Amino acid sequence: MAMGLFRVCLVVVTAIINHPLLFPRENATVPENEEEIIRKMQAHQEKLQLEQLRLEEEVARLATEKEALEQISEESKQQNETHGAWDLWSTLCMILFLMIEVWRQDHQEGPSLECPGGDEDELPGLGGAPLRGLTLPNKATLSHFYERCIRGATADATRTREFVEGFVDDLLEALRSLCNRDTDMEVEDFIGVDSMYENWQVDRPLLCHLFVPFTPPEPYHFHPELWFSSRSVPLDRQGYGQIKVIGSDGDALGCICGKTKLGEDMLCLLHSKKNAVQPSGEMEDLLCARESPYLDTMQVMKWFQTALTRAWLRIAHKYEFDLAFGQLDSPGSLKIRFRSGKFMPFNLIPVIQCDDSDLYFVSHLPREPSEETLASSTDWLLSFAVYERHFLRMTSKALPEGACHLSCLQIASFLLSKQSRLTGPSGLSNYHLKTALLHLLLLRRATDWKAGQLDVRLQELLCFLEKSLLEKKLHHFFIGNHRVPEAMGLPEAVRRAEPLNLFRPFVLQRSLYRKTVDSFYEMLKNAPALISEYSLHVPSDHASLPQKAVIL
Template sequence: MQAGIFKVCLVVVTAIVNHPLLFPNNETSVPANDDLIVEKLREREENLKKEQLELERLLSHQEPQGEDEIKTESKEPEGGPGWDFWSTVSMVIFLMIEVWRQDFKDNNSHEQSKEEDDQVFIGNNCHGVPLPNKAMLTIFHDQYIRATTHDAVRSREFVEGFADDLLEALRSVSNRDTDMEVEDSICIGSMYENWRVNRPLMCDLLVPFAPPEPYHFRCQTWVSDPSIGPDKQSYGTILVCGPGDEPSSCLCDKKRLGEDMLCLLHHPPNSDNKKVNKDLNLLCSRNTNSLDVDQVMKWFQTAVTKAWSKISHKYEFELTFNHLDSPGALRVKFKSGKVISFNLSPVVQYEDSDLYFISHFPSRTREVSSSTYWMLSFAVYERRFLKDFAKKLPDNSCHLSCLQIMTFLHSKQCHITGPSGLTTYHLKTVLMHLLLSRPHSDWGNVMLEDRLRDMFKSLEKSLLEKKLYHFMVGNGKLPDTVNLPEDFRVAEPVNLFRSFVLNRDLYQKTLSMFYEMLRNATVVINEYSLHLPNGNGKKPH
């Protein structure tokens, strides 16, 4: 009996010591194929049987045996039922350990693969990557970036004047009683925040529109409507409503009128309300009162085409749509060959604020497929913040220079590796967060190199954590001078990197692109600096 117990213990210890999971051997690996595992188990079983036979032979010569034990052994031949019992127990224990190992491996394989994917870039951090020194950065910015944007002022003036003329023509060809009312344009974006770098120099203008009286739009955001889920943050819906609070209703519907009675105040016999309803329904999603992004895009393109046909004789250039999937991406081509592009985007104002629902962002893709969800633009507030905050910074502050250089590097890297999940809006968001986290005195022009590295570090941290919060929504540090509506100031923060959590391939591609951009930063800037007009070569195009 004692010998059997000793044998079992010896077998278990042998199995544990030789187990590749508990005591791994660098030269061996767990077979990935089930057939290989089974074959290996068979080999181990045969080896164990041989070891057990050898142990039995040794023990039979070394153990003191009494007369009773000798009698017992004489009755029980070698390899009999007793030995089979202990062999079976040993094998069961061994197989239980093997099953446990397989379960442990299966449960952790998925987690390990995720960790390996997420940690593949460990060591590629920006702390050890050299960036161009301050002198080189200053030369590059002063002589290349400023040279490429010297005609920005003239481009802005032309676009604003032409947009005003085009919108005025649009109003003249519209029916005031049935068509949408178009307001004056609002200038937003990098061109008007003075950090645009890439050509063509693109101006972005918002064009608010509203339905004719007595109709109005009722906007619902994710912070005001619980039915809009967290997957649609920064989106909202727009309902077309009549004189009352209910969509397309008559105020007199709330009164107890007979079924055969007609409200002559809101539905006079010769009114055009049926015509208005029909026109508005064309802009709504089918069988709903929700304003449809695609229908509005078609309406706006048709309206701009009619307006241009009225005033085209006044101008000596061609006007075309730059992208058919964007409602107001326009392209002006002069006879000289010069081209000016700008975006004229129809928007709906949210209540009495400077928030606007926009159908498409020129530089961002829609994350929802439903055409009844509109993206919410904080561009007016962002421009106001940057303008007001610049007054508190030192003269010739480097904050916009950092953003311009980083945007330039991002653009060049995208030409090499293709677009990823990282956009210029993310870079701008990183800068705005950084502006609130550092003292005003840290943004002097002499600190350009340090602040640029801070931007890279902050962006890297956000990418590794897959968290970059929207600057306006739920930001307790936001200055009161921005005058953001309270509902958005106290709302839950919106993670702009949420797509990286849901799309691992996009995340890996973006992270690879970021580190490639970081490693190429010095080479790219030095290359462009060597070819500046005062250098040995020509300025690159």
């Protein structure tokens, strides 16, 4: 375009300079034929006009091309800016999603909350928003409800424990007298666990849970196999294990054919020519699964029920009551029936001690709705009940006199029990309530559990449960919890293990989770009226829920 303008200007300047009228030459002569000169000038003028028109058209074309190029360049620039902005936004979104995922893994793996101080606002997620649908009665009403309804209902717990313990001592002694020490399992003294021995039992009738450890006859011994850190174990099997029966020589089957050279015409009675295990009554007598060195829970259940029946028949003449099994699917669920019609249930649970620790493998526990089906009868659940009892005792010594921690657990357990009778059992159990309390005891200062803080701590306990339910995360208190004091003496394998989520079944069972959440919020809605009703008068039958307490 610049070259075109230069050419136009050059033609115009040349025409002006060469015009005879503007710049006449000194030696020029006037042509003889004036008409010829005029004709030539007109032709030259027309030629210049044509040239000017051509140049103007070229200038217009160049200008159009320039505008088109500028428009294309502008569109390309805008497109690049748009793509750049979109790429930037996509990158920011990706970073944001990654940050959310990292935060979820770090903070939603379980409600492990820091507690540097004692104020409610210092616990993240607990002191800010109140529970949905919960307005607890005032402190005076809550204290009156506890003293009148809960403390009074459990006043005879000590007498109940003493009666059950005396009877169980006699029953186990009779069992030992019937056993052959050379071939039968050896039963040890019982160990009291759970709410009756932790002083927070609420439900009536009062229920004692007693562990009964047993060991195999010599020369055999039990070899527990923990499943905490093994990557090959499914997540739903974490917290379980297997128990191998091993002889004194380390051979699980007690066969020496692999250690000696047999003749070609000699066969082992336990193995065939292909070295396959043959049925052996020896291992089955040791309560192992068929053709397996691992202890079988079903075999243990049958053995324990048979042994208890024989022991009771031996001493039944000494007592003026009957003894019967309470639940057929639980090996030690027993029930004392008095002639008056009253009964007293208790649980004798056969267990196996894990090495020299206070961990015990449990053959069977009353099933909760959230429990998943065992993959094998050789899977044993690992119980921390003895450690839980020790931790509560150790913590209580550091708390103020009349601390409200067990009162909070009792009230929460009472509300859950009434709600379960109203709408049926859900995935939330008393063990979850106790686990939540243990976490809070470890996070809170001792001075925060004064008797006057009952309403605040109860609100906090329920809020902790709500947060755990919404996140579907409630970690086991001992497994993988580095905050637990070393004075508890937990095995190193337990401390190093990955945290175990007790609410994992909610991730897999959506219907159970929905029912549990609905039941939990229904419990919160019923709590104020229920507490107020029971604080006014204590019904004679605690199993019946007052109609006034039901808010639908």
